[in-house]
Amino acid sequence: MTENDRTQFESILTAIAEIFDKQLSGNQLDLYFLALQDLTLEQFKKAGNIIIQTARFFPKPVDFREAVKGTVLDKTTQAVLQLENAVRRHGYYTSVVFEDRLIHACIEALGGWQEIYQDWGYEKWIWVRKDFEKHYEYFLKYPPSNIPEKLIGFHEQNNSSRGYLDDIPKPVLVGDGSRKEIADGGKKQVAGAIT
Numbered sequence: 001m002t003e004n005d006r007t008q009f010e011s012i013l014t015a016i017a018e019i020f021d022k023q024l025s026g027n028q029l030d031l032y033f034l035a036l037q038d039l040t041l042e043q044f045k046k047a048g049n050i051i052i053q054t055a056r057f058f059p060k061p062v063d064f065r066e067a068v069k070g071t072v073l074d075k076t077t078q079a080v081l082q083l084e085n086a087v088r089r090h091g092y093y094t095s096v097v098f099e100d101r102l103i104h105a106c107i108e109a110l111g112g113w114q115e116i117y118q119d120w121g122y123e124k125w126i127w128v129r130k131d132f133e134k135h136y137e138y139f140l141k142y143p144p145s146n147i148p149e150k151l152i153g154f155h156e157q158n159n160s161s162r163g164y165l166d167d168i169p170k171p172v173l174v175g176d177g178s179r180k181e182i183a184d185g186g187k188k189q190v191a192g193a194i195t
Contacts, residue, residue, distance in 0.1 A: 001033070001044065010029050031061075054067075102147075112152075155169055
């Protein structure tokens, strides 16, 4: 939000406060605005609507953020589901590009795309999944600075090392399509995008 949104922001927050029989001081309004400034006005309105329908107590700034962006548990669960789906559908042979780059960071921390697939047996996967979840929650708080653009599959690694650079398959996009160009080597279309 920008200063231009401030009047509308304060009006909405004051109305929400009235629902919870709370009065906000000027300092509280300032602090809420500072804490939620990274949200758009539309996101704030959406969060406010969710909160007035579900909350029992006047919300803290984190409640607005979680209402619109999801909790850490929501995000972690979504990441695990995307990973499991990609492993089942593509295996370690195929290079992949996840929409959520934190998944790349977690997989690299666990040894890489090919390594994580080899730990796919049910008994081992339970522990790999727990480690993945811990890494993901940590990276949500402290995003790493060096995250690979894609995760290299067996075919790409093997063909590259043998000099067959014309026989390197394109990576598969896992997600909604916002990183298509990376998956397609800078081109606009990607075959095989999954969600």
